[in-house]
Amino acid sequence: MNRRPVMLTALAALSLALVGCSSNGSGNATPEPTTEPAAQETTEPAGETTSPSGELVPVTVGALPISETAPLWAAVSAGIFEEHGFDVTIQPIQGGAQAMPALLNGEVDFMVGQPFGAMRAILQGLDVKIIANYAESYATGDDINAVVSAPGSNITKPAELAGKRVAVNSLGAAGDLTIMAAVAQDGGDPATIEFVEVAFPDAQAQLEANNIDAAWVPEPFVSMIVGAGGAKVVYPYQATIPGLPTLVVQTTGDRYQHEPALVSEFVAALAEAFSWAEQNDDLVRQSLVDEMSLPEPAAQGLPLPHFTTEIDRDVLQSLADLAIEHGFFDEAPDLDALVAE
Template identity: 40%
Template structure:
C-alpha cells in the first residue's frame, strides 16, 4: 500500500553526525487514503528517508508495488538527515532508515547496534559531472581543490562524509585541508550563502548543483567522484536484531526498487516531482546518482580510513558486521 508522510522530529539527541543531505520538501500528509482492506494482510513497515534524488528508488518501489509484492505496507517518513533518522530507528519508531555511510560508521563507532542492510546511492564516478560537488563564485579565485585551503566551506553538517571527501581531495591536490573552516549550512541555503559571501565555497548535491550553475556559480570539485569512482554515499540501515523475515522482504523490495530506478532515469525525475519542491526544468537537467544493488566494500573501507585519519572515526569498523 502506497503511503508517504512527512514527519518533523523534535528534541532529537545528537547521537551521530547528520546525514548526507538536507531538504526543504513540503509535507504532503501522513494519512493513508488507499484501500484499507488490503492493508490488513500486509506487514506495516516505516522507513525514514531524506526527500532528495538519493531516495527516489524507494519512492519508485512504493509506486510500482514492489513492497506490496513482498507483503509490506510501506510508510515513508521524512527528516532532514541521519541525525534525526538514526535515533528514530534506534527507538523503534522506524524499522529502517536512510543515512550516509560515514554517519552509520560513526553510529556504530559510538556503540549503537545498527547495520547497513541495503545499498541506496553511489557516485556516478564521473569527475566532470557528478551529483555532489563543491561550488563557488566565478570570481572567488578558487579554481582547484588546493585553492580551498584557508577558506570557509559549508556543508549540511560537519564531521561526516562530505567534509571528509573534501579534505581528502584537497590534500591529494597539494593543499592543506587542516586550514579549511567547515561550517554547517543546509543545502537549500548554500547557494545564497556563497552568493552573499557568508562562505567561500559550499558542498552541495543535486538538485542544488544544477541550480548553482544556473545562477552563475562554478564547480570546484566533484568530490565524491574524485574521492573514489565507486563510492557508496548512503545506505539503508536497521537495528542489528531486526526481524530476519522482515529484513529479507525489505531487501528484496529494495533490490527491485534500485534496479528499476537505475534503469529508468525519466521515472526518477518524474517521481522526484511528487516529493520535492524542485522546478521541473531543473529536474530535467540534474545529474542523477547511481542506484547500485550491491555495496562496494573497497570504497567503504577507503572512506573509513580517511575518516580515521581526520579524527571522525576512532577505530576501523567491523565491516563484516556492519555491511550487508
C-alpha cells in the first residue's frame, strides 16, 4: 500500500514533464513565428506552385465528414488541386474546437469550420485567420437547415418556440443564437427557450419520442423529418442573417502572414474546385455515395448549400453583432484581424 502513492506521483510528474516538453519544444500554438516542422515542407515551392520540377506541395485540409465536404472530395479526386500544385489530403475532423490544436501545431494546414467557432477562437487569443468562404446558406427559397417540429405538433411559427424544449447539436453556437434571434424577431421571448444538445442523427427519434418539442437540423435530416410528417418552423439563418456562411476556410495568422503565395494559391484552387463542382454535380453526388456511404437516391436528392470562396464581411459582422446582442460574446471579435482581405 505504501509504494502506490509514490508510483502514482512519479507517473504524474513524468506526464507533466512530458507536457511541458511538448509545449516548449514545438511552441507554435503561440503566435511567435518560430520554426515549424510543417512550415519547412511548404516553404520551398511556396514562391510559385507551378515549380519547374513539378513537385506537388503536400497540404492537409481538416474537414467534417458531412455532405458539405462533397465538392472537396470530388475536386481532389478529379485532380483540380494538382493543377494548382497541391497534393491535398482531406483529414476528417470532429469539430472546429477539436481540430483547432491540430491547425495551430501545423498537423492540419487548412481547416473547414464554422465562422462562429473562429470568432470564439480569436476572442480567446488564438491565432486563426479566415481566408475564404466555403459554404453559405440561401438568402431566399429553401434553406439548408431548419428548425423542425414533431408530427402533430402545434408549433407553427418561431414565436411559439418560446417556453419549449429545442434541440441543437451544440450550445453556444450559431444554431441557438439565430434561433433566439428569430424567436425575438417574431415577438417571442427567447430567454424562455430550453435548449438541449442532441446530435443531428438522433434528433428525429427524440422528436418522435416527444423528448424535445423542436430540433434544429441541417439537410438531409430536414427532408427526412419533414418527409415523416414533421413541420418546418423556421429557417433560422435565413430569417435573421440571410446568406450566413455555414463553413469557412481557416488557417493560422502566422501562415497567412508568412506564406501569402501558398494561401492565395490554395484559395484560387478552391474557387476553381467550386466552379468545377457546379459543372459536375453528378461527380459531387457520387462522392457522397463513396465517402459517406449515402444511398444513391438520397445522394441524388440531397439539397446542398451554395459553395463559394467569396467572403461577405457584412454578414460576418451581423453574426458578431447578434452574438453580442444575445450575450454570447462579451466583447466584439476583431474582424479585421480575423478575416483576410
